[in-house]
Amino acid sequence: MKLLANNGKMINDTASLWQCCEIVFDLLSLGITSPDSNEFWCIFSLGDNMKKVPAFARDKDKIAVRFMPQSSGEWQWSFYSADSDNAKFSGSFKCTGPEHGNHGPVSVHDKYHFAYADGSIYRPFGTTSYGWIHQPEAITRQTLQSLKDSPFNKIRMCVLPHYSKWSEEHTEFFPFIKQGDSWDYSSFDYRYFDRLDELVLSLQKLGVEADLILFHPYSDKWAFDKMPAEADDRYVEYVTRRYAAYSNVWWSLANEYDLLKEKTLADWDRFGIIIAAEDPYGHLCSNHNYIEFYDYSLEEMTHCCIQDGLAVSENGRAVMLRNAWHKPVIYDEVCYEGNFDARWGDLDDIELTHRFWEGIAGGTYVGHGEVCAAKGHSDDEVWTGIGGKLRGSSKNRIAFLRELLEAGPECGLEPIDRWWYTNIVGVPGKYYLFYFGRTSPGEIPFHFPARDLDLVDGTKFRADIIDTLDMQIIPVPGEFSSCKRNNYEYGDENGRTISLPEKPYLALRIEVIQ
């Protein structure tokens, strides 16, 4: 975070691209006593690029405007209040190139995939820890370390506190101030959000996207799932204004929205509309279901954030939903690696890894969750509940998958001829990734689909067998020479085959030799 100006006085006159910048005013200096931030806003401009950014209550005696510059150069800012057409304060700052490691916000790319603002591809390898930000300092530090050591580059996390017996004992701050026995929804506890500021920034430095969950049904006696609509809307507006300037923020209207029984579909639609209105940068926005998928055809939904225990368990299912809404699909919840009795929390590391592969083989993405309870600890103290240590081992094989994709083409992998070859993604004529899942096909002919492809016979390819469990890449000796077999398929002109080991969970990579 970069403090640009305080009470109209410039503090810093430079910022870097996609950095969260702040301009702060004491209420006193504005001649007011209560922070009705709706009365104040800034206009930021650079050439034709102009953004109006509304203020929010930064503390009990402060308001602030946060801004994320999206282009380099000399930005002008002017601060306005509703009672005058003239700017109350103004200034300028120079936006330089990005800080090392900040690629800018992620948005939809190539219809079904994602990219950073600097154009580099972003492949979501997300995990889930609902309550990690509400834990004691030592645990949040451990969570950040775990993320650093993991393949995960996105985390689903609740903005509102996530109830459990453990959380009840350990939660220090709440988003609202208590008046007697009940929350005063009009009084934010700024300490709560100060902490979230810090943690979102820590994630940004790690290259991890913060998929902020605005509502969730795990509130129990805290009852944040049952606030009145007016309080909901004020809260959504507040969070959007406060966090939109962080480059690594995504919006998730809810976790398991259809379990928040007090809310109607119209409420969810309204939250999406508020976010779209208050976020000047159009960060990614979705909604996560329990059973009933949300309506991803809504304009405000940039992608599909889906819970489905079925979608990536077997071959050929993942792609079905991708085609439903013509938007990127992240199967953000597909059951968890863990040792719970509940069937949603008992996957072993092999099964969760398999599900990641099935997602990729369908042109989609998959999210991780972990409920490995340690001996002598409660079921509340697991990664997906509170963060801390990642005890499962799917993360290693998921890291192997991520590296494999990073070594491939700099784009999303698309299903090739999806009705007929349900396990092949890639880039026609250049790169193919086959995933064989639970099957052991043994010896197979060298082949790939002919759809949308007009390749000169004799084009040379190499192949590697991928052992997804042992995390090995086994080159197939020699080259293959393509030849069109029929309308549907290319093969090798000498009829060469590939012998796969007699085991499941294998993949095959075929790459053109340039």
Next chain:
Amino acid sequence: MKLLANNGKMINDTASLWQCCEIVFDLLSLGITSPDSNEFWCIFSLGDNMKKVPAFARDKDKIAVRFMPQSSGEWQWSFYSADSDNAKFSGSFKCTGPEHGNHGPVSVHDKYHFAYADGSIYRPFGTTSYGWIHQPEAITRQTLQSLKDSPFNKIRMCVLPHYSKWSEEHTEFFPFIKQGDSWDYSSFDYRYFDRLDELVLSLQKLGVEADLILFHPYSDKWAFDKMPAEADDRYVEYVTRRYAAYSNVWWSLANEYDLLKEKTLADWDRFGIIIAAEDPYGHLCSNHNYIEFYDYSLEEMTHCCIQDGLAVSENGRAVMLRNAWHKPVIYDEVCYEGNFDARWGDLDDIELTHRFWEGIAGGTYVGHGEVCAAKGHSDDEVWTGIGGKLRGSSKNRIAFLRELLEAGPECGLEPIDRWWYTNIVGVPGKYYLFYFGRTSPGEIPFHFPARDLDLVDGTKFRADIIDTLDMQIIPVPGEFSSCKRNNYEYGDENGRTISLPEKPYLALRIEVIQ
């Protein structure tokens, strides 16, 4: 069709429920020369129930209004023209109960299923014959006979002529009059639509729904896929006004809409809006894709009419799309039974039957198509092209499935605990249909899912093994006595098992003993 009145004079003063009724006027009697039907309409009323029904050009010297009464009793009608607030003609008729076999129009029922207006369940078992209405009389008669002898209760059929070499030689009439070398899109050839009238009525008498395809890409030199937007809209309006009063009509904006390259998504959306505006009865309406699914979240889309060669080929896929739009799904095209070289036309009867079963096991429905070319005949002369004789044999096993469902509960079968048991549909606690597809599970414990179910232990069930290939129902001797095994499953209290024969394509039916 019932002619109620001619030139304002009542011809019949009774009609039956859901019957297509017509009121006709000579242009001469209206004092006009050209049939600008937009200037004329009827108001039909019975108590609070009032419908405004616009006229259409019935012949070069006639306009007509068609009406389908949706309740019994004494209906009043008044005929208006735009040049006066006063009715030009009026009359009344008595609507009696329905004719034998007419259950009224089909609409969506129980969210994912269908029912007739009289409340009885309608389970779509559709087939496809694009060009059957454009064939010589002997072939259309044979088509109707084939339908009568088949399990099919819906047919997808093109309103506009379906081009093939065969059709070029055999098509007698076209929807428009030719002026020199080109169609005059403002002049309908009424003989073409008179014939369609007859055939839609013939289908109604057979209990077959006419799924009218408004546009298709198989037009070749006739170029009806490339009409100007104004002609498209006039045609859609005309067809809707002329056919909406038939109880058995469904609207399908297109076959393979995404292959009509001249049209944009906005065109399709507009056609849906025209139909909704012009159809006073809200007949079922959908759109059929080649590769890209249409946006079924649109209000005008009552259900999903999907082509997908993948969706019902293996277990657990069909249900995915059902949950995408929360509307009924009919996989109307899943490749055809046939002997074509093309991979979309080479399913054997076993595979197509299997796909019907997979659809039902996912809480969805499947459509039939057949391209069995006979020796000495061209590929054009197949059922799905021109109708005639059904040469394939999947129809027999599909009939067996239909009968099996008709012997079950009078409602749609719902997936039971869909993430975990991908092959069980039914009614919790009462009726379960398992489909094992390509697997041969051998001996299995008696079981069914516990989700949403609170059943007294000791409830008695019987079971039948269904051989979907040999079309046999093999009762399992004795009874089963339910007992809750865990949160997820009921079993038999004596641990009884069921031995399935060692073969694929089996199903299992479990029914409570009342």
